[in-house]
Amino acid sequence: MDSLITAAGRALMAGDPLGALNRVALRDDAPALALRGIAMAQLGDLDRAKTLLRRATRAFGAKEAVARARCSVAEAEIALVSRDLSWPAKALDTARVTLEAHGDRVNAAYARYLGARRLLLLGRLDDAEHTLAGLDPTPFPTALSAAHELVVAGIAIRRLRTKMARAALARAESAARHAGIAALTAEVESAGNVLNTPAARLIEQDGERLLLLEEVEALLASQALVVDACRHVVRDPDTTVSLATRPVLFALARLLGEAWPGDVPRGTLIAQAFRTRFADESHRARLRVEVGRLRAELGMLAEVSATKRGFKLVPHGARKVVVLARPIEDQHGDVLALLSDGEPWSSSALALALGVSQRTVQRALDSLATAGKVQSFGRGRARRWLTPPVPGFTTTLLLPAPLPAG
CATH class of the missing domain: 1.10.10.10 (Winged helix-like DNA-binding domain superfamily/Winged helix DNA-binding domain)
Known part of the structure; x- marks a missing residue:
């Protein structure tokens, strides 16, 4: 691997996508396409990022299994950020198995972390815990350790185990500070605010x-x-x-x-x-x-x-x-609870997370839009919905989660 590719990879690990693009923006070889895709994802241009990663996957070819698996992991992360929960989870599992078989423990662990985050969004807390059970974050880079602790904290918050959640968030804060990535630090702070606002x-x-x-x-x-x-x-x-x-x-x-x-x-x-x-x-x-x-x-x-x-x-x-x-009584509170994370959701992803039909979710969204509580952009399958978080309140108790056995 040449020096520009190595430098671009280091820039991405440090949370500097512009620095990475400065090194590979004009290159169309497979490694450069993959790095450009990740950089565009960090900058928020998710559609362009997906296109570049798919081009990179094709360019690597069948013999470069590890590189193709890494592209699949990156594409899975983009799907998660864009709340495309219907993205094939089997593809992520296949990529993780490939990475583990070739000794790439860090990216294999990141694939496991992404799977756990998806399960957390779906309210499948037992499955998310099981996914994380085999991971020891100690030897991983600080950014991955922080991401791991965020999932641990998210599960603990949803289970109302606040002491465990605070301990995980403290570890995540320490790891994020050492990583020096501003976006990661902000994510940890946002997660911590859930414990300090009325629920x-x-x-x-x-x-x-x-x-x-x-x-x-x-x-x-x-x-x-x-x-x-x-x-x-x-x-x-x-x-x-x-x-x-x-x-x-x-x-x-x-x-x-x-x-x-x-x-x-x-x-x-x-x-x-x-x-x-x-x-x-x-x-x-x-x-x-x-x-x-x-x-x-x-x-x-x-x-x-x-x-x-x-x-x-x-x-x-x-x-x-x-x-x-609820702190504020509101119709369709479960839909608003999912949208309150500030990310754009599709109606199909909301239906999958809530375990209801897409038509039920669409009726709720239409009602909320009429009331001015949600907004949409895009058309057709690309249509996404979002709303700003409710100021001063956390919607944790409205998120999907299994009920304790009676």
Whole structure:
């Protein structure tokens, strides 16, 4: 490999894409095409970067398996940054296996890291942890060590393990500082802000207040019965009852939780849970049926008792009931939570991450766009959606993640 290629590669590792382009901008050989593609990706021209990397892959030829694998890893990173979650993960796995077989441990580790980040975006936390389990970041370059710790922190944040997250972010900050890459340092700082901004509202007998993620973690570990309006579950430290697919039952549970230890009049329950202004005998009959269903769902956690005016929630044992709500109540909060990372998402990637149909996501995006909360650019398959982060709040509790077993 000639001196210009070596110098360009070092410039890219130091986060200096313009320095790399100064050395290889006029060259069309395979190594130069690959370096130019990576440089363009660092500068944000992702379409041009993909074109250059694909040209480089073809130019390297079948005998240069390691170089082609490195191009595949670079293309996978571009797909991840552009939130193209449908990019074939098998291609990244194939590239990683090739790199491991040829002793390129650093790029193989980076391929594993990219796979873990994709799984994290999809809310597949167990799979992301398994992907990272075989990696020891100690011998890797500082930039890769920082990236590794960011994924570890991301998993810990989504699992509400804030002490583990802070430790990983401290390691990531140290590695990023030693790497001297401004963009990486900014990414670490942005991740750290999640732990220092309100994540939820606590609604209880004494009123409301905002909670940090650490406080949410402590609340969920306490003996309180929590009606969680972020994940649409009712839980205590030992049992979780999901009502995510039972919106009427969850609405009733939330109303009863907000009123605890008092009761809620039947008329209020009918009006708010059934979304109607006029109640007749059919609505009162339906309320009795839905309350019976709620009793069955919450049987291990609490009783729903009838009163003269309506119903009240009576938790098993001497403990309080609280409601955990979003900092800002907003329709389609799960879509906004994914868009709040500041990256442009396609509707297909949003649907894949949320586990719903693309048409459902498109309806949500159209509604949010009408309200001025999201913007789009591009057309057809190239259309992307984005929104600025909600100032002063973190949307961590709205991101897709597996619920604890009940």
